[in-house]
Amino acid sequence: MSHTHSLIDDYLFALGVPHTAGYSEDRVANMPFRTLFGFSKLLEEYGIHSEAYNLEDRNEITKITPPFLANTSVGEVIVTAISPTQISYISEGTPETVSLERFMTAWDGNVLLSFPDSDAAEPKYALHKRIEFFMTAKKWVLSACALFLLVFLYISSGLYHYISATLLILINLAGLYFTYLLVQKSLKIHNPAADHVCGILQVGGCDSILETDASKFFGLFGWSEVGFAYFSVSLITLLLLPDMLPWLALCNLCCLPFSFWSIWYQRFRAHKWCTLCVCVQATLWLLFFCYLGGGWLSQAWPLSTNILALGAAYLGVMLGLNALMPLIENNKSTQS
Amino acid sequence: MNTVKNIPRPEFTSSRRLTPMEMNNIRCQKRHTVLTPEQIEKLAPTSKTAEP
Numbered sequence: 494m495s496h497t498h499s500l501i502d503d504y505l506f507a508l509g510v511p512h513t514a515g516y517s518e519d520r521v522a523n524m525p526f527r528t529l530f531g532f533s534k535l536l537e538e539y540g541i542h543s544e545a546y547n548l549e550d551r552n553e554i555t556k557i558t559p560p561f562l563a564n565t566s567v568g569e570v571i572v573t574a575i576s577p578t579q580i581s582y583i584s585e586g587t588p589e590t591v592s593l594e595r596f597m598t599a600w601d602g603n604v605l606l607s608f609p610d611s612d613a614a615e616p617k618y619a620l621h622k623r624i625e626f627f628m629t630a631k632k633w634v635l636s637a638c639a640l641f642l643l644v645f646l647y648i649s650s651g652l653y654h655y656i657s658a659t660l661l662i663l664i665n666l667a668g669l670y671f672t673y674l675l676v677q678k679s680l681k682i683h684n685p686a687a688d689h690v691c692g693i694l695q696v697g698g699c700d701s702i703l704e705t706d707a708s709k710f711f712g713l714f715g716w717s718e719v720g721f722a723y724f725s726v727s728l729i730t731l732l733l734l735p736d737m738l739p740w741l742a743l744c745n746l747c748c749l750p751f752s753f754w755s756i757w758y759q760r761f762r763a764h765k766w767c768t769l770c771v772c773v774q775a776t777l778w779l780l781f782f783c784y785l786g787g788g789w790l791s792q793a794w795p796l797s798t799n800i801l802a803l804g805a806a807y808l809g810v811m812l813g814l815n816a817l818m819p820l821i822e823n824n825k826s827t828q829s
Numbered sequence: 830m831n832t833v834k835n836i837p838r839p840e841f842t843s844s845r846r847l848t849p850m851e852m853n854n855i856r857c858q859k860r861h862t863v864l865t866p867e868q869i870e871k872l873a874p875t876s877k878t879a880e881p
Binding site for chain 2: 526548
């Protein structure tokens with residue numbers, strides 16, 4: 494089974510044809526006419542000859558050696574195994590097995606058979622594979638750099654002397670993760686981790702809440718963006734400027750009324766629970782208790798101009814993110 | 830990556846090869862078709878009643 498949910502990627506994988514998911518999916522995305530004929534022409538580029546048949550005697554399907562494409566009333570499926578009684582196919586990346594009799598009710602009798610040459614492969618496969626490797630390596634290097642900087646700043650700033658500061662870093666990281674998942678959800682980017690967390694309190698609850706008008710601050714900024722800006726600025730400030738801790742505590746205090754409104758809205762107005770939103774509210778309160786327990790809140794007075802700089806940082810990141818969101822959305826819709 | 834599969838050509842007795850025009854009438858999706866066994870179960874009675 495393949496790791497993605499793309500038809501061409503899984504089909505080429507089943508045929509054993511060397512390919513890269515990125516190039517193949519891009520070629521399908523740029524097909525002028527996404528039809529079975531266009532698909533067979535695309536396969537020719539890989540050295541795969543394809544023929545489509547209508548089987549008048551449907552029982553002849555058992556004569557075909559898988560993999561092949563079968564056209565059903567809802568679209569094409571990749572048949573991976575067949576016997577006189579059962580058929581196995583891939584449905585959205587998941588292998589399914591049903592009785593052949595049942596499958597016949599959904600199948601319209603049309604199939605696409607593919608015969609790859611012995612040297613069939615994606616055009617410029619070696620180059621594409623190398624690019625794919627570097628793209629994957631880029632993500633790992635980025636993660637390693639971020640982790641290194643986090644540990645380095647944590648030690649160099651001396652925050653490890655304070656249990657409360659250590660907890661604040663961990664809780665901010667958790668908040669950043671929750672809001673990152675919420676931003677992805679608001680951009681309709683599928684993430685199994687987000688769906689898993691969202692399903693804890695109510696399946697589909699996160700999506701329902703994010704569709705409401707209340708999910709936007711003044712109808713302009715998504716609360717997910719506000720949250721992401723809040724946790725990212727808090728974390729970076731904490732690591733780079735630990736002297737700002739008292740004002741970070743004050744900003745956290747100002748955010749707490751929002752948590753009451755959010756819970757009230759979900760409980761009494763929307764009648765739906767967004768698990769990720771509830772996690773963010775819980776994170777805000779955990780931060781508050783850490784600031785309080787560490788004695789940082791009491792040091793916030795008298796107020797200083799530092800809080801203005803902190804406010805500008807929150808606002809700047811939030812506006813920057815808000816400006817980026819339409820660009821990401823445009824890019825996503827172009828790709829799909 | 831596994832090796833390229835050698836697919837033998839089947840010998841049909843009652844099948845018709847589709848023309849490019851007919852193939853163009855069958856739409857292909859970028860993503861997978863979702864066809865769960867539950868969906869097939871739902872399709873089954875409808876198809877059976879449609880038969881003469």
